[in-house]
Amino acid sequence: MRTTAIKKRFHSARFGVIAVAALLALSACSGSGTSPSAGGTAAANPKTLILATTTSTQDSGLLDELVPAFESASGYQVKTIAVGTGQALKMGEEGNADVLLVHAPAAEKVIIDSGFAIDRLLVMHNYFMVVGPSADPAGIASAKTASEAFTKIANSKSAFVARGDGSGTETKELAIWKAAGITPKGQAWYLQSGQGMGATLQIASEKQGYTLTDDATFLANSANLKLTSLVKGDPFLLNIYHVMSVNPAKWPKVNSAGAKAFSDYVTSADGQKLIAGFGSAKYGKALFSADAGKSEDELK
Template identity: 50%
Template sequence: MFQKMSFYKILVALILSMLLVAACAPTATPTAESVAVPTQAPPTKAPKLAFTNTEIQQPQEMILATTSSTQDSGLLDYLLPDFDKEFNIKTKVIAVGSGQALQMGKDGDADVLLIHSPAAEKEFMDAGDGVRREDVMYNDFVIVGPAEDPAKITGLKTSVDAFKAIAESESKFVSRGDDSGTHVKEKNIWKKAELEPVGDWYVSAGQNMGAVLTMADELQGYTLSDRATYLAFLQQGLSLKIMVEGDSSLLNPYGVIAVNPAKSPKIRNDLANQFIDWIISIPVQEKIQVFKKEELGQSLFYPSSKLWQEAK
């Protein structure tokens, strides 16, 4: 640790000394050593340092593009170390929206995807962008809102009824508005309710789940959230309550996809398959089921791989 800090100091010192020493002590008649050294030393040194830490120890690197919910909930931090250790792989997690994750797959910038956008996933597979898709797990969405419940949705059985009530009463609703999986899910519910959400009451935030929950809390409005993020923010003092849950249309299935290796010679299809085989295996599925169960009194994710279902 202290070595690292001193490295930083050296950098700063290097920059300053470049100026103060190289520029201010007038150098002698330009000979090869006296002039070339102070200006050229840093660039040759620097890139070398840039590679040492990241590239040396890890022989196998795999890029996993996923939705922010799997990272933000802590699930990946909980699962991945086992995988990395077992197979000597360094999994690089890029947490983005489902839309960008799929685009990364199309561009060949990721080896494997873990996302929740069933329709878009199907399109992706049909277009030949992916070579293998497996169900992994699901979690669920909840409709949350202020305790006063101005739209009177508490106790409604379906998400569609709840959305209709919110639109009719023109109660504030904060939408992700970022084409994420959650946003897609929300749009589907509006579609099913045959409603076009427009008006002052409908706020399109264009932000991540946590920010949207905080906004809804500040505005005393409703929103659609995944359960994991909601519970995490509840612990931070969020005042919104769960109003509607359990509807089958609120289920949120996660799939894992191996990107077509034809996209780029750098794609590690072998590692992607290894990852898929591992995450759908029974022991890992069991681990998913117990994730945070004790702490929260409920599971955040429910395993759903074919192997798991057959075993049940």
């Protein structure tokens, strides 16, 4: 799966493909002093669609199957930007994407309430888990909840590798620390990678530290990691994904038709079947549960 970043287009000129880091820097600069009707990206080709999504959908391998299937069914070409959910939502808010596939429900509701995104639909879920070295120096394997595990990690001053990238995973991690009554930032044992889930797992493996991960990314990369799953099953670790379209009333140049086509596909019978079966052949279990048409309350 290629990950492409898109340069902001002004007037009718085509935008080019640049590095993701450059795009994010440009987005940050252009966010102030720009009226919604004056900027924002739109595919120069109406059959090109910009998808901003979380790194877990890429690092788990899901996009390698989902995007080609959608392209084949729809005729659209998808340019994927996999970043932390916070950055993906910001891209939507600034009109630098057409459709968002993300996993931070509280932050998603903010962008919906602000009017920058519309048509938020439940797509799928899996779970977060706490992983770490098999030696388990903090003794978290006996913990009944994620907050109990985090308390043990802090008390033992065992290395913990955090995302630190504004992602949905970081949002969940910080909520767990808050529930435990612990402020980890600034502690010598608390490290921030500033990277996606796959890279953060690699760092945790190298340092033999703990981290919070979605189970799909962990299973997809476990063969290359010296880490084991230690805490899972806590209902608080539910990890929910929604799709939503960037609002064309705010950013007229976005590909609203393409965004709707993508949303329709991932919530359709075909899209849901693909999601529900993803990973089964390779890992012996599906990495996501398909949830289109359900409410969040049904998952809890």
